Amino acid sequence: MKKRILTSAIPSHVGERICISGWLQSLRQMGGITFLILRDGWGTIQAVTEHAQELAPLTEGQAGLESLLTIEGLVVSEPQAPGGVELHELHIEVVLPIQEIPPLSLNKRKISANIATLLDHAVIANRHPTRRAIFRLSAGVMASFRQTLSERHFTEIQTPKIVAASTESGANVFELDYFGRPAFLAQSPQFYKQIMVGVFERVFEVGPVFRAEKHDTTRHINEYVSLDAEMGFIEDHTTIMALLRTVLAAILAHLTENYAAELTLLGAQMPQVPEVIPQIHFADAQELIYQLHRVDVRGEPDLSPQDERWLGEWAQQEFGSAFLYVTGYPMRKRPFYTHPDPQRPEYSNSFDLLFRGIELVTGGQRLHRYDAYLAALQQAQLPIEPFEYYLEAFKYGMPAHGGFAIGSERLLMQLLGIPNVKLTTTFPRDLNRLVP
C-alpha cells in the first residue's frame, strides 16, 4: 500500500492513485454498483465499484460498519459525489473488522436517536459528522478567543479549580474531601483572575467551571467551559462591553472564515455583530416589558427567561440585532464584588449580554478599593476570614477593573440553534449523568 493521505487532501490528487484509512461509515448497493463511505478524522470520501472481487476483503474479513479499512484507489472527479471526488479501482484492506451493530446509526445525515440514547452512547455518537462539526466549532471558538485577546496584550493564565471558599455564594458548589478537609470546585475563576489583574493587568483563561445546580434544564450543565477575561485600568463597565463586542465579532468572523463546511452542515445562521451593540438599562428593560406585554416585572431583582426572550425579540425588531446588552442589574442580586453605579448606587456597573434572547455573557466592573470590599462583605453578611487571601490584592493596590465570562457551550447552542446545551459538549455532566 502507498503512504496514507488524509481525506481533506484528496481533492488535490485527481487522476492519481492514493491511499486512505478510516472507518467504514456506510455501504450500500444500487443495481450492480456498490458505494462505500470511508470516514477519517477530517472528513469522508465515497469509494465506488462494480466489481465484486474488489469488495471480497470485506466479506472475507466479516467487516461490518465502523470497521477500520485502508483503501487504495484512483481519485476521480465526480460532481455528483459528496465533495466532488470519489475513488475508483479499489484495493481494500481490512485493518480491523467490526461485526457488532453500532448503538445508533452514523450514516444518516442527521442522528435519529433521541437525546438520552445519543448521550448514553456519546462515545460512538460523537463520531457522527454533525457532532464532529459542533466540536470543531468549539475548538475554533477557543482558538479565536485566545488569539484575539493575546493580540490585545492579554496573558493566558491557569488558576486552581480546587478552592477553599466559593466565589459566588455558598449554594451550588460541589464539595470534596481535600486530605480530610472540606474544599470546593471553583464555580468560576473570578477571584483569581481579579488577583492576576494585579500581576498582568489583562488576563484570560479557558477552563472548566463547576456548578452544582440541582435543576435539569435545556440550558444548564454542571460542568462547562468558561471563556474568562479580566482587565485593569478601565473607565467603567463600558470598557469591558466594548472589549466583549470585539471578541465576539472576532470569534464569529473566525468561524465564518475557517469553518464554512461545519456551519453549512449544521445550518447555522450567522448573526451580524453591530459596531455598537444596542443596550438598555435593567430598569428600562422592565418598563419596556410592561409597556409591550402588560406583564409587570418592575421591581423584580432579576430577569426571567421569558423576560430575556421578550428583550431579545425587541432588539431584533428595533435594531435588527441578535445581541442586546442589559446594563445596571440591581446590586442586591449581584455578587459582593460588583461595582455600584456611582450615579444610582442601587444599580450596578454590570451587564448581561443576551444573544437571541438568552443570557450568554455576564460581566461588569468590580470593586477595587480595599475599604469598599470590607464594606461590601459586611453588607452581604459574609465573614472576612475566608476571603483574606483575595482581599490582599486590594490591600496593596488594584486599579479599576472588570471582565466577563462567556459560556462556551451556550454560545454554540444559540449560534447553531441547538435545543439543548447538553448536545454542544462532548460528554455532558448533568443531574443524572456521570458517564460516559
Added chain:
Amino acid sequence: MKKRILTSAIPSHVGERICISGWLQSLRQMGGITFLILRDGWGTIQAVTEHAQELAPLTEGQAGLESLLTIEGLVVSEPQAPGGVELHELHIEVVLPIQEIPPLSLNKRKISANIATLLDHAVIANRHPTRRAIFRLSAGVMASFRQTLSERHFTEIQTPKIVAASTESGANVFELDYFGRPAFLAQSPQFYKQIMVGVFERVFEVGPVFRAEKHDTTRHINEYVSLDAEMGFIEDHTTIMALLRTVLAAILAHLTENYAAELTLLGAQMPQVPEVIPQIHFADAQELIYQLHRVDVRGEPDLSPQDERWLGEWAQQEFGSAFLYVTGYPMRKRPFYTHPDPQRPEYSNSFDLLFRGIELVTGGQRLHRYDAYLAALQQAQLPIEPFEYYLEAFKYGMPAHGGFAIGSERLLMQLLGIPNVKLTTTFPRDLNRLVP
C-alpha cells in the same frame, strides 16, 4: 493627562512626552536625585527627577510602594537605565495611594522571602518580575503546544473533570459528592482523549488534572496543568516519540524567539533538542546503572528518582543531550490500557522522557482491540462495569493509537532550574495549601 501607553511601547517614543500608569515598585534617593520605578502589566520604567515639587503628589497623597500612579514624562534615551530609556520632567498623579507595607519586597532583583512566605502571599509575590516571567513562559508553552499540534491537524478538545471511575488506579484520587453519589476528579484525560481518537484521530487538551498524592515533595503538586496529545493510525510508540520530539523542539524554539527577556531574567539555560533524542530500553538502563554505579536495580519494576538522575547524567555525557527516552517499562507497573511490546510481552510499548534527569513526559501506545481490553482488565483484576462506556469505543473500531502527557509545571521547573515545582504555578495546591 495624555492617553496612556504601555511600558512595552516606551522605547519607540524617545523624545516625546508620554503617559504611563501602574504600580510604584520602588522609590529611592541618591544625592539629590530621586529614582522611581513604575511597573505595569508588561514591564517597568524608571522615572527620574531632581525637583522636589515633581514628587509632591506622592508626599501629599501619602503614596507608598504599590500605590497606583499615572506619570506623564519625557522619554529620554539613557543607556544606564534599565531598558535603555527613562522618564524626565515628571507630572505625577496618585490614582490610588497605598500606605500598607507589602508582606514581601517586590523591588529586589530576586525575592528574598522563603518559600512558605512566598506561597502564603502569592497574591502579592506574583507581582514580582521574576514570578511574572515564569507565568509568561507558562503561557508561551501552552500557546506553542496548541499551535504545533493544530498545524499537524490535531483538534483541541475539552473533556470532563468530574468522572465516575478513576483512570489510572483507585489510589490518589480526590472524591467528591455528586448529588449524593460518589464521583472523582480526573487524574488525566486519558480515557476521553482515547475515545476522541475514534472521533478526530488526533486530539489534544490543555487542562487541569488532579492527583491526591499524600507525599509532599519538591516535584509534586496536587493540581497541575497537563499538556495531553493522542493520535491514531500510528506504527507503534515510536510514532509518538517522534511527535513529542517535534512538539518539544517547537516549544523551546517559540520561547527562545518570543521570551528572550524572561529567559535572561531567570537565567535559563536553553537545551538543544537532538534531531533524534537518544533512547535506552528500561532493562538496558537498569543494567547500565549497575555497570556505572554498582547499584543493582535490575528486576525493579520502575526507576527511582536517583536512577533517573544517573540516566540523565549519562545521556548528557554520552550524547550531550539533556533529553533521554527510556522505553519498554515493564507491563506490570503500567496501567491496564498499555500496549505490550509484541517481541517481549513482559515489557511495554511505552516510554518516559527524562529531561535533565527527571521524568517530564509519559507516553506510549495503547491497546486498541476490544478483546485485548477485556483480557487486560481481567489480568488487572478490575471489574468491567465501570469501564463499559470506555470499552464502547473499542467495540466499534479503534485504530492503533497512542499519546503522551507533558507536565507543564515540570517542564518549566527543569527548564529554569527552579528547585521546587510549586514555584512554577500561580497558586499551587499541596498537602497543606488550599489558599491562596
